[in-house]
Amino acid sequence: MRNLHVKILALVLVTIGVSLCWYKxxxxxxxxxxxxxxxxxxxxxxxxxxxxxxAPVKVRFSIPxxxxxxxxxxxxxxxxxxxxxxxxxxxxxxxxxxxxxxxxYQVLYYRLNLARDPMAAEPTASFTVPGVRVPEFPELMRxxxxxxxDEVRSKSADAxxxxxxxxxxxxxxxxxxxxxxxxxxxxxxxxxxxxxVNLLAAADIPARMAHVLILKDGISHGTLTPWLEVFxxxxxxxxxxxxxxxxxxxxxxxxxxxxxxxxxxxxxKHAKVEYSVRRHSQDMTLVAEQRAxxxxxxxxxxxxxxxxxxxxxxxxxxxxxxxGAFFIxxxxxxxxxxxxxxxxxxxxxxxxxxxxxxxxxxxxxxxxASGLLIRFYLEYLKLLLVPRLASVLIIVILxxxxxxxxxxxxxxxxxxxxxLFPMVILAMTIExxxxxxxxxxxxxxxxxxxxxxxxxxxxxxxISSKVLGHLVFVFPEILLVTLAMTLLLGRxxxxxxxxxxxxxxxLKN
Numbered sequence: 001m002r003n004l005h006v007k008i009l010a011l012v013l014v015t016i017g018v019s020l021c022w023y024k025x026x027x028x029x030x031x032x033x034x035x036x037x038x039x040x041x042x043x044x045x046x047x048x049x050x051x052x053x054x055a056p057v058k059v060r061f062s063i064p065x066x067x068x069x070x071x072x073x074x075x076x077x078x079x080x081x082x083x084x085x086x087x088x089x090x091x092x093x094x095x096x097x098x099x100x101x102x103x104x105y106q107v108l109y110y111r112l113n114l115a116r117d118p119m120a121a122e123p124t125a126s127f128t129v130p131g132v133r134v135p136e137f138p139e140l141m142r143x144x145x146x147x148x149x150d151e152v153r154s155k156s157a158d159a160x161x162x163x164x165x166x167x168x169x170x171x172x173x174x175x176x177x178x179x180x181x182x183x184x185x186x187x188x189x190x191x192x193x194x195x196x197v198n199l200l201a202a203a204d205i206p207a208r209m210a211h212v213l214i215l216k217d218g219i220s221h222g223t224l225t226p227w228l229e230v231f232x233x234x235x236x237x238x239x240x241x242x243x244x245x246x247x248x249x250x251x252x253x254x255x256x257x258x259x260x261x262x263x264x265x266x267x268x269k270h271a272k273v274e275y276s277v278r279r280h281s282q283d284m285t286l287v288a289e290q291r292a293x294x295x296x297x298x299x300x301x302x303x304x305x306x307x308x309x310x311x312x313x314x315x316x317x318x319x320x321x322x323x324g325a326f327f328i329x330x331x332x333x334x335x336x337x338x339x340x341x342x343x344x345x346x347x348x349x350x351x352x353x354x355x356x357x358x359x360x361x362x363x364x365x366x367x368x369a370s371g372l373l374i375r376f377y378l379e380y381l382k383l384l385l386v387p388r389l390a391s392v393l394i395i396v397i398l399x400x401x402x403x404x405x406x407x408x409x410x411x412x413x414x415x416x417x418x419x420l421f422p423m424v425i426l427a428m429t430i431e432x433x434x435x436x437x438x439x440x441x442x443x444x445x446x447x448x449x450x451x452x453x454x455x456x457x458x459x460x461x462x463i464s465s466k467v468l469g470h471l472v473f474v475f476p477e478i479l480l481v482t483l484a485m486t487l488l489l490g491r492x493x494x495x496x497x498x499x500x501x502x503x504x505x506x507l508k509n
Contacts, residue, residue, distance in 0.1 A: 003491055006487050006488065006490070006491050007488070009484070009487060010484035010485070010487050010488050011484070013480045013481065013483055013484035013487075014480070014481050014484045016477065016480055017477040017478060017479075017480035017481040017484075018481065020475070020477040021475045021477060021478065023299070024288075024299070024474075024475060027297070028288045028291055028292050028297065028299070028300070029117070029284065029287065029288045029291055030284070030285060030288045030474055030475070031284040031285065031288075031470075031474070032471070033467060033470070034466050034467060034469075034470035036284045037281040037282065037283065037284060038115045038116070038281065038282055038283070038284040038287040039115065039116055039279060039280075039281060040073055040113055040114065040115050040279070040280055040281065040282040040287070041070075041113070041114045041115075041215050041251075041277060041278070041279055042111065042112070042113050042277070042278045042279075042280065043111070043112045043113075043114065043213065043215070043253075043275065043276070043277055044109060044110070044111045044112075044275070044276045044277075044278075045061070045063075045109070045110040045111075045273055045274070045275050046107065046108075046109055046273065046274045046275075046276070047059065047061060047107065047108040047109070047110070047263065047271070047272075047273050048105060048106070048107050048270075048271070048272055048273075048274075049105070049106055049265045049268035049269065049270055049271035049272070050104065050105050050106070050268060050269050050270045051102045051103060051104065051105075051106055051267060051268050052267050052268060052269065053103070054101065055101075055267040056098070056099065056100050056101065056266075056267050057097075057098070057099050057102055057106070057265070057266065057267035057268055058096065058097070058098045058265075058266040058267060059082075059096065059097040059098075059108060059263070059264070059265050059266075059268070059271075060094055060095075060096050060263070060264040060265075060266075061094065061095050061096075061097075061108075061110065061262070061263050061264075061273070062092060062093070062094055062255065062256040062260075062262045062263070063086075063093050063094065063095050063110060063112075063255075064093065064112065064253055064254065064255055065088065065091075065092065065093040067114060067253040067254065068248075068253075068254065069116065069117065070114040070115065070116060070117055070253060071114065071115045071116075071117040071287060071290055071291045072112065072113070072114060072290060073113040073114065073115050073282065073286065073287055073290050074111075074112075074113040074290075075111070075112050075113070076109075076110075076111040076112075077095060077097075077108075077109070077110055077111075078108070078109035078110075078111065079097050079108045079109070081099055081102070082097040082098065082099045082108070083097065083098045083099065084096070084097055085098075091257060091258075092256070092257060092258070092260075095110060106268065113282075114215075114253065115282070115287040115290075115291075117287075117291060130206040130208075130231055132201050132204055132205070132206050133201060135198040135201055135202060137198070137202075140181065141181060141182060141184075144177070144178040144179075144181040144182055145178075145182060145199055145202055146202070147178050148166075148169065148178045148179065148182065148199070149166075149199065149202060149203050151169070152165045152166045152169060152203075153203065158232060158233075159205045159230055159231065159232035159233075159237075160230065160232045160237055160246075162200075162203065162205060163200060163205065163207070163228075163230045163232075163237070163239055164239065164244050164246070166196070166199065166200070166203075167196070167228075167239060167240075167241065167243075167244035168244045170182070170183075170196065170199075171242055171243070171244060182195065182199070189225070189226045189241070189242075190209070190226045192226075192241060192242075193209045193226040193227070193228055193241045194209065194259065196228055196241055197209060197228070197259075200230065205230060205231070205232075206230070206231035207228060207229065207230045207231065208228075208229050208231075208236075208257060208258055208259070209226055209227070209228065209229075209257075209258060209259050210226070210227040210228070210229045210238065210254050210256070210257050211224040211225070211226055211227070211254070211255050211256040211257075211262060212224065212225050212227050212248055212249065212252045212253065212254050212255060213225070213252060213253055213255050213275055213277070214249050214251065214252045215251040215252060215253065215277050215279075216251070216277055217277065217278060217279040218277070218278070219275065219276055219277040220274075220276050221274045221275075221276075222274065222275040222276065222277060223274070223275065224255055224256065224262065224275070225249075225252075226241065227239075227240070227241065227248065227254075228240070228241045229257070285305070285474065288300070289305065304473060304476060312473075315473065316469060316473050317350065317353075319472040319473055319476060319479065320350070320463040320468070320469060320472060321346060321347075321350070322479050322482050322483070323462065323463060323468065323472060323479075323482060324345075324346030324349055324350070324459045324462070324463050325343060325346055325486075326482050326485060326486050326489075327346070327455075327458070327459050327462055328342065328343065328345055328346055328455060328459065329486055329489050329490075330489065331455050331458070333489050333492055333496070334489070334492065334496060334497065335496060335497050335498060336496030336497055336498030337451045337454065337455055337498070338447065338448045338451045339448060339451050339452040339455050340428075340429045340432045340433060340436075340448055340449065340452045343425075344425045344428070344429055344452060344456075345452050345455040345456040345459055346456070346459050346463075347425050348360070348364060348425070348452075348456040349456045349457075349459035349460040349463060350463065352456065352457075352460040352464075353460065353463070353464055357457060357460055357461075360460075361453060361457070363403065364426075364453070364456075365453075366403065367396065367399055367400065367403070367426055368426065368429060368430060368433070368449070370399050371392060371395060371396055371399060371426065371427070371430040372430055372433060372434060372437075374392075374395050375392055375430050375431065375434045376434065378391055378392070379434070379438075388431070389427060389428075389431060392427045392430055392431055393423065393424065393427040396423050396426050396427045396430070397423055400423065429452070433445050433448070433449060436448060
């Protein structure tokens with residue numbers, strides 16, 4: 001009955017731990033490896049204008065609202081002496097700078113860091129059909145437009161197929177006379193998209209212009225590219241105005257929607273905006289934090305990343321102790337290696353992380369050997385237990401100070417890290433080793449001492465892993481799985497591997 005209880009408890013702990021890890025990895029995008037990086041695009045918009053004399057200045061600039069397929073890692077507004085506000089009407093988002101009085105040319109910056117995320121800001125269906133305003137074409141162009149629309153309507157079934165067929169005809173290499181007439185008076189790509197939107201409006205199909213920024217590394221004086229969006233069955237479908245291809249360019253973000261001005265400067269003249277794009281790598285953990293905020297998930301608010309950096313560094317070490325403790329349980333209960341104490345090897349292994357393994361073994365051996373000699377001398381004094389332990393502790397501290405002093409004089413800096421050894425554990429190890437020496441002989445004492453050093457060395461190799469340190473800090477729920485495995489090992493009563501080797505002759509018989 002108790003075995004069943006332990007197994008059920010272990011199953012619950014494993015389920016909770018694995019579920020939390022799965023959510024963090026698949027939904028938030030937290031990395032399993034410390035070396036994983038996210039590709040981040042840094043986009044900078046530079047606004048320049050000349051302020052009018054003795055006139056207040058107000059700048060209204062359209063900025064991305066919810067970039068489809070990207071997570072906003074960071075957003076900055078750079079402006080000196082300007083007041084700043086942001087506005088969002090549900091479709092468009094604007095930054096507004098205002099100042100009472102400035103002189104000369106002014107420069108404002110808007111900087112945005114984006115990380116690729118296919119799950120971010122998926123377009124949602126709209127149940128409200130946008131209104132359509134039928135445009136007024138000149139008489140000659142009106143006849144060409146209606147003739148073209150009638151031909152396209154006969155070869156389409158819905159708004160999407162109608163729009164694609166219309167774009168193919170408008171961009172045909174050898175256009176017919178109607179298309180040639182409709183192409184007149186086109187001075188810019190924006191004019192071309194407006195003409196297409198008007199033609200679709202004449203066919204009672206809602207459409208709008210979308211300004212997109214194509215992300216390409218190294219752009220210094222970039223501009224926005226006009227695109228076409230057609231409303232069909234509750235969603236806006238993007239089309240290339242010159243290619244009729246469905247969708248936006250592969251690496252692009254929607255900067256502005258509609259035909260309203262992207263930049264409006266009141267109290268200034270000669271205004272212009274330029275875009276710069278740069279690609280670089282960034283820690284994926286930071287990207288996951290921003291993704292959690294955009295998703296409304298509060299799990300990152302209660303993670304270890306919310307602690308001060310100094311406290312985080314402490315827990316990066318402390319969270320390795322349970323892993324080392326489980327390793328000790330496995331080596332003692334399953335393998336059968338004897339050690340001095342239960343947690344002495346893992347604490348010594350933590351000290352090895354600073355001293356390094358070879359120097360740590362040498363310093364540990366020197367301290368224990370010296371302390372053991374003095375402990376044998378104290379035996380002749382017939383001291384009581386508590387005063388004897390206190391005396392050993394004092395001697396250990398004096399030995400540590402002596403080794404640090406002599407190593408510093410000899411120019412060996414590694415000797416200074418001896419202070420990282422847990423002094424109480426060393427004192428108890430010396431006391432325990434002396435008792436085993438007296439009761440079971442020097443062979444058993446040395447055997448347990450070597451076992452302790454072996455376990456501490458193996459534990460050091462495990463807990464010094466950067467991957468393990470990253471996992472237990474980013475996913476501390478892994479310790480629930482570790483606890484479950486420890487509980488299961490606590491019910492193990494079978495043979496240990498060393499015992500199988502010890503009784504190999506009897507097993508053969």
